[in-house]
Amino acid sequence: MCTTIKPSSLINCCALTLSMFFAAEIQAEIQAENKLEKTYGFGKTASAADIAKIDIDVMPDGRGAPPGQGNYAEGKKIYTSKCAACHGIDMAKPTKGTGAPALRGGRGTLTSGNPKKTVESYWPYASTLFDYIKRAMPFNAPGSMSNNEIYAVMAYILTEGKIIDKKTVMNTKAIAKVKMPNRDGFIPDPRPEKFNNHK
Numbered sequence: 001m002c003t004t005i006k007p008s009s010l011i012n013c014c015a016l017t018l019s020m021f022f023a024a025e026i027q028a029e030i031q032a033e034n035k036l037e038k039t040y041g042f043g044k045t046a047s048a049a050d051i052a053k054i055d056i057d058v059m060p061d062g063r064g065a066p067p068g069q070g071n072y073a074e075g076k077k078i079y080t081s082k083c084a085a086c087h088g089i090d091m092a093k094p095t096k097g098t099g100a101p102a103l104r105g106g107r108g109t110l111t112s113g114n115p116k117k118t119v120e121s122y123w124p125y126a127s128t129l130f131d132y133i134k135r136a137m138p139f140n141a142p143g144s145m146s147n148n149e150i151y152a153v154m155a156y157i158l159t160e161g162k163i164i165d166k167k168t169v170m171n172t173k174a175i176a177k178v179k180m181p182n183r184d185g186f187i188p189d190p191r192p193e194k195f196n197n198h199k
């Protein structure tokens with residue numbers, strides 16, 4: 001394959017050989033991933049049911065939110081057993097070393113030199129809470145919570161953040177009615193979508 005010893009050609013030749021090597025490596029990796037379970041004895045291809053558990057899009061007006069409901073008292077129990085270990089009992093002081101952010105507090109700090117971005121102070125829509133918790137929390141068991149549990153924990157977080165009343169039952173319709181403190185804090189970006197290739 002390498003018939004010349006000119007340094008530049010040698011480099012090109014090596015680069016070609018290397019890229020062929022990597023292409024073969026990637027191919028092999030894909031095949032190995034397909035047979036992950038057999039090859040390494042762990043992992044499995046996600047089934048349609050696995051994907052369905054976390055495949056949701058909940059919009060600010062409640063569209064996409066599955067049926068269900070939950071209240072403050074139920075949410076308090078769930079938060080205490082499934083969330084407080086990382087996010088802290090009062091949601092404002094998360095446990096060091098877990099990487100969990102504060103979910104409460106920080107209101108009025110966004111325009112200061114030390115902005116504290118939390119669900120309470122920063123998030124513009126309550127729908128994101130459902131969407132995010134369903135998909136990603138608890139951190140150690142994402143996708144494990146029922147819809148009713150998520151509505152309940154939302155009711156608890158939003159009440160503790162003094163955004164809704166303790167009596168509010170959280171459900172599909174209630175999501176759209178929540179006015180988050182920073183709802184109007186975001187402005188549309190006026191720059192044209194130069195690199196948006198989506199049709």
Ligand code: HEC
Pocket residue numbers: 078079082083084085086087098099100101102103117118119129132133137138139140153
């Ligand atoms: C094992 C620790 C752990 C547990 C338990 C846990 N979380 Fe989290 N949580 C995290 C970490 C870490 C992040 C940050 C993830 C990231 O930024 O990628 C996070 C982020 C979040 C966020 C996004 C906050 C923001 O401002 O970005 C919400 C909301 C949340 N968690 C809610 C919950 C709820 C509700 C529960 C209980 C059902 C829960 N978490 C349980 C570790 C945890």
